[in-house]
Structures are given as structure tokens and as C-alpha cells.
Amino acid sequence: MTATVELEELATGTVTGWHRVCALDELELAWGEAALIGGRQVALFRTGPGEVFAVAHEDPATGAHVMARGIIGSRGTRPTIASPLHKEVYDLETGECFGTAGLSLDTFSTRISDGYVEVEL
Secondary structure, eight states: OOHHHHHHHHHHOOOOSEEEEEEGGGSOBTOEEEEEETTEEEEEEEEETTEEEEEESBOTTTOOBOGGGSEEEEETTEEEEEOTTTOOEEETTTOBBSSSTTOBOOEEEEEEETTEEEEEO
């Protein structure tokens, strides 16, 4: 780890890199779960047998940490999450908001390794 990364982690409280979060089987299909990963609140969504998305748990419109309680859906072939507060709809892959220009949801890369979900911050 470089000194620059160490200083950034001290300033933000977020540990960057890949983090093992949980066993894939612990996540229910089409249901969100919140996790504290490397000092950051993240919402996880299992949308298929081996497909998991990770986004910021913080609702971009309100600042409330509620996105894990959002509603999973799709716009065509694009998987989406609707905020439980104001129903703003976001693309799970890109974080793009479909309803309000200027809003976006932070997204994080995920992978499955040996049956475990890993998230990159």
C-alpha cells in the first residue's frame, strides 16, 4: 500500500480494494441487503443465480441510507433499483437516474469467488 492510499483511507475512512462480504447463498434473490464494507455503507442486490450488484446505500436525493430497501426492477434489459423514499429509479450497472438529471448512485464492481461475494471499493 502506498503512502498516498494510506492518507486517503485515513481521510475518508474507506478502505479501497476488493472485500469479501458474504456467501452468495446468504443473499436472497430480488432482495436488498445493507453491508458495511471497508467503512462504506453499501447495498447488495442478488438479481440472478450468480449475479450481484453493489451500490451506495445512501439515497442520492435525500442522503438517507435506505437503498437496500428499494424495489428491484428493469428498464428494458437494464436492471434497476427504485429508491424506497421518492421512487427515483437508478440503473444498477451505471448508477444513472432515469427521472432526475444530475442525480446518480455510486456503483461498485462485484465478483463471485469460491462461493463468496466480493465488492471493490
